[in-house]
Amino acid sequence: MTDQTNYFGEFNLKNDVISALTKIGFTKPTPVQAKLIPDILQGKDVVGQSQTGSGKTHTFLIPIFNALKADVEATQVVVTTPSRELAAQITRAARQMSDAMGYEKVSIAEYVGGTDKQRQLRQLSKHQAQIVIGTPGRIRDLVALKALRLTSVSTLVVDEADMTLDMGFLNDIDYIAGAMPEQLQTLVFSATMPEKLKPFLKKYLDNPHFEEIPTTTVIADTIDNWLLATKSKSKELVLDQLLEILNPYLALIFANTKERAKELSQHLRERGLKVAEIHGDINPRERRRVMKDIQHLDYQYVVATDLAARGIDIEGVSHVINDGIPNELEFFVHRVGRTGRNGMSGIAITLYSPDEDAAVVELENLGITFQAMEIRQGEISPIKDRRARHQRVATTNKLKPEMIGMVKKKKKIVKPGYKRRIKNTLKRERQMERRIEQRQERRAAHKK
Structure with a gap:
């Protein structure tokens, strides 16, 4: 039976997927997961834009394991990511899901630059991993050598797409996607959405669901x-x-x-x-x-x-x-x-x-x-606002036009009491401006 305490049950996932999520401590989806998992489960192409730490990895891993054909020994999923460390992180999360589901036969392979390519070629000559995770350059090399076969791939995930673009890997992604079937589900995740990324999205995504997950604060409340x-x-x-x-x-x-x-x-x-x-x-x-x-x-x-x-x-x-x-x-x-x-x-x-x-x-x-x-x-x-001193200096040194005229008259011979009136007027002006400044500071503090 489905675990009724797990909110992921609302997505109509397989029972063993929900059970696995419960085992690894996942019960309530993050905003990006709640928005995109239903569309991914329906086979739609999606573009998810959200900040780091928002749960993007499991946004694609959960539907992947829900649809995976464990008895088919062919590469069904390819996940690309621009850094070796992130590839290792995603691989760990995928293996954790696989173990929690009790999948003994599911093969997950990690292919990244700086590792033993010859060994990977020997492994691929014997069998093809069902889920491939790696950096674009190494995956492209293995495809170009006809060692990694992508003709059975149903899902391509491009993670950290903006960083992939910045590091010059987009041509590699283009090559990899070109080796896959036309009927392909493409999932793109990114923290930002640069203009130069849009031609790729237009080429490989079919009427994608675009979802930008706004953040209530730029920096987390914690x-x-x-x-x-x-x-x-x-x-x-x-x-x-x-x-x-x-x-x-x-x-x-x-x-x-x-x-x-x-x-x-x-x-x-x-x-x-x-x-x-x-x-x-x-x-x-x-x-x-x-x-x-x-x-x-x-x-x-x-x-x-x-x-x-x-x-x-x-x-x-x-x-x-x-x-x-x-x-x-x-x-x-x-x-x-x-x-x-x-x-x-x-x-x-x-x-x-x-x-x-x-x-x-x-x-x-x-x-x-x-x-x-x-x-x-x-x-x-x-300490107080680091800018307060600069603002105060700038404010108190600035006089209104009518005051400038009065100050200039100080150089002339004036009637008795006129200098005192100028001095008192200047004092009142500065007091008024200081009160305004204090009010603004209180408003700013209240806003924070």
Whole structure:
């Protein structure tokens, strides 16, 4: 019987799928799952646009396992994703579903760059995996060598489509899709929807259902989003102070470049801390080993580039620390979203130097709200709006046109008491403007 306490039962899924979801702790669908799973089950092409951590992976995995023909030994599903880490993450989720359903015969293969291609070719000569998950370049290579056969594929999933486009993999996806049957269900998932992606969607999707899942807040409510000015101090010094005060359970520290990631890792190691590094110069085998150690909580600190922001799901991240504003502002949300997941609380801290103030303002214009903080006497304390002083200076120095005329008259010989009247008028004007400013600050605080 179907588990009546599982809301997924409303989707008319197979009993063993619902039972599997209950086993892995899934009972209530996320907004993107609620919107798209019914259409996918009906065989429609879909385009899902939602933020990271919204449950996109199971949005396509649940219908895939519901429709999978376990007794057919042919590739039925291909899932492409732009990073090796994300491919590994999806593979883990797929195998978890398969195990929970009790599928012993279902074969799931992961094909990514940097792994043993010859071994994969030998495996494919013996049998074809029913579900293929991997990076576009490696999957294309295996198809071009006629080792991976896609003539029986019924579903193509393009995950993180915007990142796929940014990394130049769209031609590979085009080649892979061209090797599949015309009657193909295509599912595209993306955090953003760039204009350059639309020709691909038009070519391969048949009247797709497009769903953009709005977010009530840019940053999840479970995350405290702090902003910390380094002022005249180095970021390394401020980072040292932070880590000493916080002693995080697991801190993910983001750097803008792999060179900076190496510098920070070396700096923290010199302080006697055990630090994991994740960036482009770490070879695939080492990266897999490091990721395994991180999952086993062997590290308290992980220094990473933005590769990790979109491609890695590390459980238990208590703190995210940004060593500055990311070069691509949209990555900010992906970075911060690594903490405060699954209803847990988290703290995101962004260090910024004076030359990054314009980038902070740009993030605020995108709807991101910060709590300005400072380190004072060994504690992290909130401060007033970092812009208040600048606004006050700008306001009090600006006089109305009629006042300018009065001030100019001060240079002339005037009647007795005239100077005092000018002084009192200026004082009243400034008091009035200060009251207006205070009212605006209270309104802004009330809005927050």
